[in-house]
Amino acid sequence: MSESGGPDVTQELRLPWDDDPEDLYEHAPCGYLTTLPDGTVVRVNETFLTWTGYSRADLIGHKRFRDLLTPGDQIYHETHYAPLLAMQGEVHEIALEVVGTDGRRLPTLVNSVLERGTTGAPRIIRTMVFNATERRSYERELLGARRAAESSEQRVQVLQQIVADLAAAPTEAEVAEAVVRAPEPAFQATSSSIYLVDAERDQLVAVASTDPTTGNWDDMPRSSTRAVAEVARRGDLHVIGTVADAEEHFPDLAESMRRSERRSVVLLPLTTGPSDEHAGVTVLGVLAFSFRDERTLTDGELRVIRLLGQQAGQALDRARLYDDARRREERSSFLARATRALDEEHRLLQRARRLVERAVPEIADWALVRLQVGPAGLVEHHGGPAPDPARLEARTAEAIETSAPVFAVDADGLGCTVLPLTVRGRVLGTFAVRMAPDRRGAEAERQFLIDLADRAALALENARLYEQERAIARTLQRSLLAADVPGTDPRFAVETHYQAAAQDMEVGGDWYDAFLITANKLAVVVGDVVGRGIEAATTMGQLRSAIRALASAEAGPARLLEGLDRFCDRVDSARMATLVYAEIDLFSSEMAYACAGHLPPLLHEPAGPPQYLLQARSAPLGSRAGDVRRVEHRQRLAAGSRLLLYTDGLIERRGRGIDRGFEILAREYARLRDAPLKGLTAGLAEILVGRDHGDDVCLLCLTLGTEERLERSIGADPLQIALLRADMRGWLAGHGVDTDCLNAVLLACSEAVANSIEHGYSDDPFGVVDVTATISPDTVEIRVSDHGRWRGARDDEARGRGLQLIYESMDDVSFDRDTEGTTVVMRRHRGQSSAGDL
Template identity: 75%
Template sequence: MSDSGGPDVTQELRLPWDEDPDDLYEHAPCGYLTTLPDGTIVRVNQTFLTWTGYTRGELVGHRRFRDLLSSGGQIYHETHYAPLLRMQDEVHELAFDVVCADGRQLPTLVNSMLGRDESGQPRAIRTMIFNATERRQYEKELLHARNIAEASERRVRVLQQIVADLAAAPTEAEVAESVVRAPEAAFGAASSSIYLVDTERDLIVAVTSTDPTTGNWDDMPRSSARAVARVAERGDLHVVASLTEAKQHFPDLVESMRRSGRNTVVLLPLTTGPTDEHGGVVTLGVLAFSFKGEHKLTDGELRVVRLLGQQAGQALDRARLYDDARRREERSKFLAETTGALDEVHRLQPRIHRLLDRLVPEVADWAEVRLQVGAVPIEEPKGTPAPDTELLMKRVAKVAASGEPIFALEGDPLDCSVLPLTARGLVLGTLALRMAPDRRDAAGERVFLSDLADRAGLALENARLYEQERQIARTLQRSLLAGDLPSGDNRFAVETFYQAAGQDLEVGGDWYDAFLITVDKLAVVVGDVVGRGIDAATTMGQLRSAVRALASNEDGPARLIEGLDRFCERVESARMATVAYAEIDLTTGEIAYCCAGHLPPLLQEPAGSPEFLMHARSAPIGSRAGNLSRTEHRRRLSAGSRMLLYTDGLIERRSRSIDKGFEILAREYARRRDAPLQGLAAGLADTLVGKDHADDVCMLCLSLGTEERIERTIGADRMQIALLRADLRTWLVAHGVGAECRDAVLLACSEAVANAIEHGYRDDPFGMIDVVATVTDDAVEVRVTDRGTWRGPLGDVSRGRGLQLIRESMDQVLFDRSDGTTVTMRRRRGEDDQ
C-alpha cells in the first residue's frame, strides 16, 4: 500500500520473475556489436554468434566489423556507411551481407550509433543487426512474380510494336528488318529470313536473315522448284511440321532442317490486297522462320501469323511506292549537287575528275570519260575492274559516231552503259559507266543517265571554253612581262617567277623587270598596277617603259620615282600603282633602293638572318595624300647576298595577319639560303601559295656574286657538321670547284671538325669552332680552329681514322697547337674545275 492508503502501482506492475539484463543482451532477437571507432569488435551478443557461427574469441579484439562483410559490403562500408556515421553519428537500415564462419552470406539490416566522449571525440560504435533472410526471400518472390507479369506484358507489346514498326517503316529495307525480327519476338522462333519478289528481273531476292547460315540463303528465279518460290507463287501459308513432311513436299528444306536441328519451318507469303488483273492477292515476298525441334502453332498463333503476312505485305507495297518517290528525289538531288560541284572547278581536267568522283562509288562502280579536245584525246577512268576493253571501244565508237546512247541490258556481257556527251549540238565525247548493283533500276535508269550525260556534257564544254580563254589571257599576260633579262657574267644572276591567279581569266597588273643602266650598274624593279584587265595590262607596259626611260647613271631611285609621279599626271590609270626599285653598283656592291607603297625587299646576306629593307618608304606613285617627298637608301652588300622583290600575292591572306605572312616568308627564305638560285622563287611559291590562289604572284630574286672567303663559327655539336657541309658545298659550287676536289675538301673539313668536338671539347659542350675557307685559281684552303685541350700528341689519337682520312684527302696538312689547335688543309684544284 502507499502512504496515502491507496494501492501501490509499482508493486502491481512488477513481473512475477526477474529479467537478467545480460541475458536480455545475449539472447535479444537481433545481433548486437560494440566496436571501437576503427571498427574493432569489443563486444558481441550470442544471437549474432549463433547466426554467423563464430565464437566470441574469434571476433572480440581480433576482427573489425567491416572484415565480416562481403566484398561489395566492404566497399559500401568505406564509401557510405563510415562517412555517414562520422557526419550524422547514426545510420539506419543499411543492407549488408555478412560472411558467416562457414562462408555463406547472411542478409542483414544494420543500425549503428556513434558515441562520443565529453570532448566530442569518437568513443565507441553500437550496432544492431537484424536478420533479413526472410525479407530477402520475400523480395525474390515478388521479383519473380513481377518478371512473369512483365514477360506477359512484353509479349503483348511486341505484337503491338510489330504493327507500329511496319506502319512507320518508310523503305523496303526497313520493312524487311522489322518483319524478320517479328517471329523471334512474338513466337520464340530460332531464325527468320526474308525474300522479296523482283518482278522486273523475275527473281526472288534474299534480303535479310537473323541467321543466313541455316538455309539456302541466296537469290533464285521465280520459276524455281524451291519451297520459297513455290509459296510465293501460290500465296498460301505453309507449315512444314516435320522432316517427313519436308521430304514429301519441299525436299530442298531437308538438309538444312537436319543440319540445324530445326524440325518446324513456317513459310509465310507477304501479300497485299486484291490488285492483280484477276482480283487476287499479290505476293510481294516470303517470310521463312523455323523453330528448334518440333513446335506446334496454335490456332490463335496461326491467325497472328496470317495477320503478320498481310500487314507486312501492305507495308512492303507502301514502302515500294515510297522508295520510288525517294529514288526520284535522290536522283534529282544528285543531279543538282553534281552540277553545283562541277561549277566549283573551272578547268577541264579537274572538272572531269570531279565528275568521276561524284559517280564512283555513289552511282557506279566504274566510270570513264573520253573526250577529243582539239588534237589531244582525254581518257579518264575510275573504279576497278574495267570492263572488256575491246568491246567497250566498239560501243564507244558507235555512240560517238551516232550520238545515241547504248544502255546495258540484262545479260549484257559488258554490263556497261555508254552515253554521248553533247553540247550545242556537238558530240564532245562519251561517258561510260557500270551502275553499282544496289543502284540498278531499269525503270528509272535511262532517264536519269540521259539527264546526267546532258548536264555533264554542257559542264565539260564550258570548262573547255574556259581553258581556251584562260590560255589566251595567260599568253597576253606573259607577252606584257619583261623579255630577255640581262646576263650577270658571274657578277650577278637574276631569277624571276610569275604565277597568275588560279581562277581569273583577266590579265593582272603585277610585273617585274631587270636591265643594265650601264655596264656596271644593274636596275631591278617589281610593281603592281591597281585593277585587272586590258587597262591594267596597258598601264603595266607603260610603267615598265617609263622606268627604263627614266633610269640613268646619275639620278638614282628617288629621282626615278619622282619622274613616275609626273608620269601619272598624264597616265591617270598608273596612279596608286606600287613600285619597289633598286640600283646595284656591280663594281662596289653598293645598292640604292626605294619603295613607293610596295612591300619591302627581303635581303639575305651570306652570314646572318634574312632582313626586310624598311628604309626609303613612301606612298604609291601619283598619290595626292601623305608625304610626297621621295627618298632612297644606300648600303653595301657582300658578295653572295640575295635580294627578293615580290608582290602582295605571295604573302597576303584573308585568314592571317600581314605580319604572319612576313614571318613565314622570312623563315622559308632563310631555309633556302643555300639552295641554287634557279628554282628558288618557284619553290617559295609552292610552299607559300600553292596552286589554288586568289591573286597574282610576281617575284624577282637577285644574287650578287659569291663570297671570296667563307668564315663560319659553330658550336661543339655534331649536328652542326651537316649544316656546315651544306654551307661549304654551296660556296665551293659557286666558285666552280670540281666534284673531286669539292668532295675531298668536304670530307677533310668534316673530319677535322669532328676531331675538334671529340678530342678538343670532350669535356666542354659549349666550345666553339672557327672554320675559314679561301679559294684561288690553284687551290682550296680550309682552316679549322678550336680552343680546347687535346690529350697527348695528335698522332696518339686512337679512336677512328679521322687524321688518316684528312691526310689522304688533302695535298697538305699542317697542325698548330700554340693557341688551342688549328688544322690547316690545302687541296690543289683539278682539271675538272671550271
C-alpha cells in the same frame, strides 16, 4: 366431398411417398450401389445396370467398385478416393469413368457415404453415380472454345506485334524481313519466303526466306506458270492443303513439296488498296509459308492471314515511297557533293580523278574516266573489279558514236554503264561505272547517272577551258616578264624568280624587270597589278613597257612614278598597281629608289644585318586618296651589296601578322648571305612559300659590284656545287681573271668541295662546306673547309681522280686536317695579261 364443398384431393391425387420405394430405387435417374468396405458390390439398381450393360449376377459378390473403373481411375481410387472417404466419411462429385461391358467409357460424377457400426468400424459404403456424358461434352466444347479463343488471341497478339514491326520498318528490305518472320509464331508454320514485285522488270524477286534451301526459291518473271507468279497475277489467297491438291493445280509446287517434306502450303498476296474507285487491288508481293503436316486452316485463321497480307502490302507501299524519297534525297545529295568536289579542283586531270574517287565507293565499286581532250588517252580508274576490257571498249565506242548512254549487265550480275561526257554537242570522253543494278527504280537510277554525267561533263569542260585560258595567260605573262635581263657584267648580277599560285588557276599581275637605261645606269623594278587573269597580265605588260619608255638618265624614280600616274588616267586597269623602282649608277654605286604602295626593298651589305629601306614611300599608282606626291631616296651601296625586291605573296599569310613575315624574310635572307646568287631567289621562295600557296610570288635580287673577297657556305649536297661554280665564275670574271686560270680554279674548287661532301660528310647530310676565295695581282687563292671526319685518308695520299685533278690544276695545294675538320688551301698564279688588267 370435403367439408367445404370442394373435391377431396386426398382421394383424387396420389402422393409421391405413396410410390413403391423399391421402384424408386431401381429406376432412379442416377445409379445406386452399395458396397462393403473393401468395395465389393452387394446391391445395385437397374439404372446403373442399364448404363453399364452388366447383370446383377455379374456384379453382386463378384466385382468391386474399383474394378468397374478405367486403369487410371483405379489408381486414382486407390490413392485419393478411398483414403479421402476413410478420413472424411464421405466424398462428393468425384469425376470417374466407368467401363461398360462393351468397353465404352461412361463419364460419371460419384458421391459416396461410409456408414459405420456401433463400434465405429466401417460397415457399408453407399454410392450415388451421376451420368456426366452431357457435361463432359459441354466441357470439351468449352475447353475447345477456350483454346480457340486463346489461339486467336495469340494470333492477334502476334499480328499486333507484326503490325508494330511493320510500322517501325522504314525500308522495303526491313518490311520484307518482318513479314517473312510472321507465319511461324502466328500459325506455327515451319518455313516462309517472300517475293516482291519488280514492275519495271516485270519480275518477282525473291528477297527473304527463313529457309532458302527448301523449295524453288529464286527470281521469276511474272508471266511464269509457277504458283507464286499465278497468285501474284490473280491477287487471291491460295491454300494448298495436300500434295495431291498441289499436283492438280501447281505441279511445280507439288514437286517442291515432295522434296522438302512439306505437306501444306499457303500463298498469300501482299496487296494495297486501289488507287481509285475503278481500279482493283495492287499486288506488291507474295508471302509463301508451309507446314510439315497437312493443315486445315479455320475461318478465323484465314481472316488473320488475309489481314496480314493487307497490312504487309500497306507497309510495303509506304516503305517503297520512303525508299524512293530516300534514294532521291541521297542521289540529290551525292550530286551536290560531287559538284562541289569537282569545283574545288581546277585542273582537268584532277577533276577527272576527283570524279572517280567520289563515285567509288558511294555509288559504284569501279569507275573510269576516259578523256578525248587535253591529255588524250587518259584513263583514270578506282576500285574493282573492272569489267571485261573487250566489252568495255565496245560499249565505249558505242557511247561515243551515238552520244548516248550504254546500259548493260555483265554475266556476274553487275551493271556496267558507259555514259558519254557531252557538252554543246561535243563528246569530251566517257564516264563508266560498275555497280549492282537497282532492283527497283532502275529508270530513276539511269536518269541519275545521266544527270551525273551531264554535270561532270560541264565541270570537265570548264576545267579544260580554264586551263586553256590559264595557259594563254601564263604564256602572255611569261612573254611580258623581262626575258632580256642584262647578262654577265662584272659590275652587277641579277637573279629573278617567278612562282605562280598553286591553288589559283588564273595568273596574277606580279612582275619584275631589269634593264640598262644607259651604259652606266641600271634600272630594276618589281610590281603587282590588281586583279588576275589575262587582263592583269596585259596590264602588267603595258606597265612594263611604260616604265621602259619613261625611264631616262635625267628623270629619276619620282618623275617616273608621276608619269605612271598619268598613264593610269588612260589605262584604268593599271590603277592601284604597286611597284618598287630603283636606279643604280654603276659608276658611283649610288642608288635612287621609290615605292608606290609596295613592300620595302631589303638591302644586305657585306657588313651588318639586312635592312628594310623604308624611305621614299607613296600611294599606289593612280591613287586619288592620301598623299599623291612622288618622292625618291638616294643611298650609296657598298660593293658586294645584295638588294632584294619582292611581292606580297612572299611574306603575307592568313593568321599571321605582316611584321612576323618581315622578320622571317630578314632572318632567312641573312642566313643565305654567303650562298651563291645563282638559285638564291628560288631558294627563298621554297623556304618561305613552298609549293602550295594561294598567291603569286615574284623576286628580284641584285648584287652590286664585285666582292673583294668571296665567301660562300653551301650544304653537303652535290647539287649545290653547280650553283657555287656559277657564282664563282662571275666573281673571277669580274676581277679580270684570264680564261685558263679561271677554268683551272673552278675545276679544282669543284673537286675539293666534292671531296669534302663525299669523305667529310658521308654520314651527315646536314654538313656545311665553307668556301673562301681571295685574289691578288699575282695569285688566286681558294680555301675549302669542312667540319667532318675523313675516314681512311692521309694528308699525302691521293685518293682517286679528284685529288689528282686538284694537284694538276693548281700551283700550290696544302691540307690541314685535325679533329675540327679538314681545310684545303689551293693557289693558282695569274697570267700576265690578267694581272695587267687589274
